[in-house]
Amino acid sequence: MEVIGPALLSLMAPDVLLAVLLASMFGLFVGSVPGLTATMAVALLVPVTFFMAPLAAIAAIVSASAMAIFAGDIPGTLLRIPGTPASAAYTDAAHRLTKQGKAELVLGTCLVTSALGGLIGALVLIFGAPAIARVALNISAFEYFWFVCLGLTSAAFISPGSPLKGVISLLLGLFIATVGIFPVTGQPRFTFGRTELIGGVALVPALIGMFAVAEILRYAISTEPAAQRTTARIGNVFKGLIPALWPYKRSIGTGVIVGTGTGILPGAGADIAAWISYALARKFTREPKKFDEGSLEGIASAGAANNASVSSSYIPATVLGIPGDSMTAIVIGVLFMKGLTPGPTIFTAQPTLVYGIFLSFILANLLMLPLGYGAIKLSRYILDVRREILMPIIMLFCIVGAFAMDNTLTGVVVMLIFGVIGWFMEENGFPVAPALLGLVLGRLLEETFLTSMIIAQGNLLVFFSRPIAGTAGVITILVWLSPLAMMAWRRSRFTG
Amino acid sequence: MNTLLKLAGTAVLTVAASSSAALAQNWPERPVTMIVAAGAGGGTDATARLLAADLEEIFGQPFNVVNRAEGGGIAGITELANAAPDGYTIGILFNYAPYRHLGMGNLTSASYTPIAQYNFDSAAIHVKADSEIQTLDEVIAALQENPQSLTIGCAATCPSSWSSAFSKVLIDQGIDITALRWVPSQGAAAGLQELVAGGVDVLTASVPEAASMLDAGEIRTLAVLSEERLDTFPDIPTAGEQIEGAAPGGVFRAVAGPAGLPEEVTTKLAEAIEQIYQGDDFQTAMNARGFGLQYRNSAELLDWMLIHEADTETVLRAAGVIE
DSSP states (O other): OTTHHHHHHHHTSHHHHHHHHHHHHHHHHHHHSTTOOHHHHHHHHHHHHTTSOHHHHHHHHHHHHHHHHHHTHHHHHHHSOOSSGGGGGGHHHHHHHHHTTOHHHHHHHHHHHHHHHHHHHHHHHHHHHHHHHHHHTTOOHHHHHHHHHHHHHTHHHHSOSOHHHHHHHHHHHHHHHTOEEOTTTOOEESOTTOGGGTTOOOHHHHHHIIIIIHHHHHHHHOOSOGGGOOOOOOOOTTTTHHHHHGGGHHHHHHHHHHHHHHHHSTTOOHHHHHHHHHHHHHHHOSOHHHHHHHOSHHHHHHHHHHHHHHHHTHHHHHHHSOOSSHHHHHHHHHHHHTTOOOSHHHHHHSHHHHHHHHHHHHHHHHHHHHHHHHHHHHHHHHHHSOHHHHHHHHHHHHHHHHHHHHTSHHHHHHHHHHHHHHHHHHHTTOOSHHHHHHHHHHHHHHHHHHHHHHHHTTOGGGGGTSHHHHHHHHHHHHHHHHHHHHHHHHHHHHHO | OHHHHHHHHHHHHHHHHHHSOOOGGGOOSSOEEEEESSOTTSHHHHHHHHHHHHHHHHHSSOEEEEEOOGGGGHHHHHHHHHSOSSSSEEEEEOOOHHHHHTTSOOOOGGGEEEEEEEEEEEEEEEEETTOSOOSHHHHHHHHHHOTTSSEEEOSSSSSOHHHHHHHHHHHHTTOOGGGSEEEOOSHHHHHHHHHHTTSOSEEEEEHHHHHHHHHTTSEEEEEEOSSSOOSSOTTSOBHHHHSTTOOOOEEEEEEEEETTOOHHHHHHHHHHHHHHHHSHHHHHHHHHHTOOEEEEOHHHHHHHHHHHHHHHHHHHHHTTSOO
8 A cells, every 4th residue: 555655646746636627627517417428528538538648537537427427416406307327316306305495405415425425435446446356256147137136126116106107117118128139149129120229229318318308398398387497595505414414324325335336346337326226225214205205315325326336336447457337448448548458467567557546536526525516506507597598408418418429310319209208107107217227227137137048058046056146136036025925914914 | 528519510521521522532621530330448449549540640631530339330330331432431340241141231342442451359269267178179179079068258249250250160170059058248348257257168259358357367368369379469379279270260450431432532541541550659559459460451351351251151151140
């Protein structure tokens, strides 16, 4: 750990600090614009990083991604339109509180828990990276399959309202996830002969559609006068925050653990971390009634989780060169471009650089507090903008965002179709969150199941024969059976 | 935001380009779009950006890299084939032959104007570090004895470019590749994870893709399917050293345009790419990332594309994909 000193010094170089500051502001902007995602913030930075020294380049990416994930909460809270997929899980909850005039408290919660989650994730990264990466290497398709099943189970806990409608929504998401190449043989499926659909329905345009476009449609159709305008005063967001959050320390802790764990798993990122931690918070809350009427608990938990996962996703990326999500995939590319090969040797060959990168997480998450505060202050003006001006501007950004993911108009069409679907579902009491969860996890579920079946040659018992998979499998099945057991128990108590 | 505006601008220009025939003599008079059928930050993207930066310098016009990663690349290379052959849309072409047989489009060498190849990465066979398998012979022997005895990762959807190259070796050794247990994964990184986690016994992927795991001592590379040992990894034996006449195979990357590109444009581009390829900067950058260097001019590239199509057909026929 004697490398921390020099690493800190290298991070304090003026060019690195300037890169971090500019990238942070850029990340805050991109994240807080509905339609533009954190991944896009990172992708847009890549050409710029070609001209930077390695540490400045990666520190810039680190700062932009952490800031963007937090900033996604701002439009989610104020407009019910998440800025990035990672904020989607708790957008409803956050906006509900805004309507009650508590926007200040919600944004403060998002800011502080984001920074906290990011900082703890960074500490895990600094002190545990090589050891944790080795453990993560034991995760094969069997383990993933059970993790995905557990993740899908959380769909049942996410939204209030009819469980049947939740399940229908989830199944719709899973069905949409089957569009595209069949993962085993590579044959196109449900694509109607169109090359645009071979890659499947892209998640980000679908998400922009279901949240942002659906919200715009709802506004356009609504006959209510502009009573919606929330004239919440946003003053000092830190005021009264600690007493408000203290009762939820357990949920925040769970969020940090779930987030850090999800980040370490290759293939699962900040959005999945937020969904699962929000579901856990809702399932285990001590105040179930308050949770659905408007409570900070789920927001705090998921807000911490998504930023924690951004930090910890660098563990497999730096130690093993395995990307944890789409953002670290780009980071690995940038490292290669700088002539650095991720892997254990980077820790011995370039320790100052690696720990400089890790420390940049601490810097970025500390910087988040003042910069995020400024962003929140500025964002209150959004509420003063007349909706008939604001909504078309958001629509414009949505189109740009949907287009820029793959540089194709297909994304825009997908966005519009899902906008109508999302609006129709909401109007009829179907929650959209489970559908998105199905879309996020559907491909992973199918791939891991089929891969496992190929490896096991069709023997289902193999799903339980590896220690971690066996444990996860038993837990999953117990969770699934628990409502039945509860029902049986209640019935026997009433009759007996 | 600048990049976004640039992208939007490029899109508009591309549309404008298709409506008016450009004069090939004065090419390029405006920015050129370079379609990369892979995500930003990946290997194909990295090599394309290296080329684009140098091409921009030579021709004095921007060469804008546009990433089209959907569908494992099929969307991007289809778009390249369908682009207007006016020289303002070019792209990076790689192993395209399997798509046609898998029911995705009808891409053949006739769909493109070959310009120049600049990279070839050989397939390689990897096992987990503590695996009992020590040599490629042992893999072959085990599969000859019982084709079901080992699981083989494709490092992508099966059959992948890597697994196809290995299949060619196995077919020549008299192994029925339809009886083998091929395991797909989402890309090389996921395949490596599966290998180390014990999900698969053997993995096919390139050496640069596996370099981090090799460094970490988590895996061993049994053989690389090239004619000679790689300069960047001289300790890894070739397949030919272990098995007489083992066919080399892997992934090529080349610059190509849609079919019917004006001759002047092809010549100008080919000369520029050869010049870039010979330059120290390009050689250093490619070596630093472990990319294999191989140059083929337009005519040689066309020959190679025909070989690639024939080899792919042999493998897919043996795999039962083609009846």
